[in-house]
Amino acid sequence: DAGVIQSPRHEVTEMGQEVTLRCKPISGHDYLFWYRQTMMRGLELLIYFNNNVPIDDSGMPEDRFSAKMPNASFSTLKIQPSEPRDSAVYFCASSSDLANVNTEAFFGQGTRLTVV
C-alpha cells in the first residue's frame, strides 16, 4: 500500500486566492482526518470523516475553510479566500475501526502551504 497520499506537497499562493488540498486515504480505512500544524499551535484537528460523512468539524477555523469527502478514496480541504495566517502544514491521516481501540492514525506527508 502506498500509504496516505497528499497533493500538492508544497503550495505558494497569493492572499485571496482559492487553495485546494487533496488526500487519498489508505484503502479500506473508514476514518479520514485533516490536521493543521503550526509552530505556535501544534497539531490541530480541523475535521474528520467516518465512512465519508463529516463527524466533527468544530476545529475548522472559519467559513473560509470547507472539506468534502465525495467517496472513500478522496477528500479535499478548500480555503477560499486564503489569508497569510493560513500558512501552515496541512496533514491528512486515515485509520480503520475494526473494534480495536488501539488502531493508529497513518499520516500523509503533508502539504506545506504558504500564503503571501
Added chain:
Amino acid sequence: RKEVEQDPGPFNVPEGATVAFNCTYSNSASQSFFWYRQDCRKEPKLLMSVYSSGNEDGRFTAQLNRASQYISLLIRDSKLSDSATYLCVVNVGNYGQNFVFGPGTRLSVLP
C-alpha cells in the same frame, strides 16, 4: 486546560542517557493512547501504542495510569537517531475515533 499536555522541553541529553517524557490528558473517557514521533519537516509516525499494563519495545517503555490520567515514555540508552519531537496522542472518540495530539516534546541527543 488543554486536552493533552506534555513536558515543554526541549530535552538535550548525551548519547546513552535515559530520558523520560510525561503526558497528562483531561478526558477520562479516552479510549486509547499512543506515542508518535515526528522528525523535522516530516509527518508524525507511530512509535508505539500504550497499553493498560504498560509495554516495552526495545529501548522504549510506555506506561499508562488511568486513575491519574497520565502517560509516560522512557527511552533507555538514547541514540543520536532518537532526536525528534515526541507527541503524546489520545483517542478521545466517544463514537469511533478522534485522535488528539499533545504539543510535543523535542528531544536532542548529543554526541
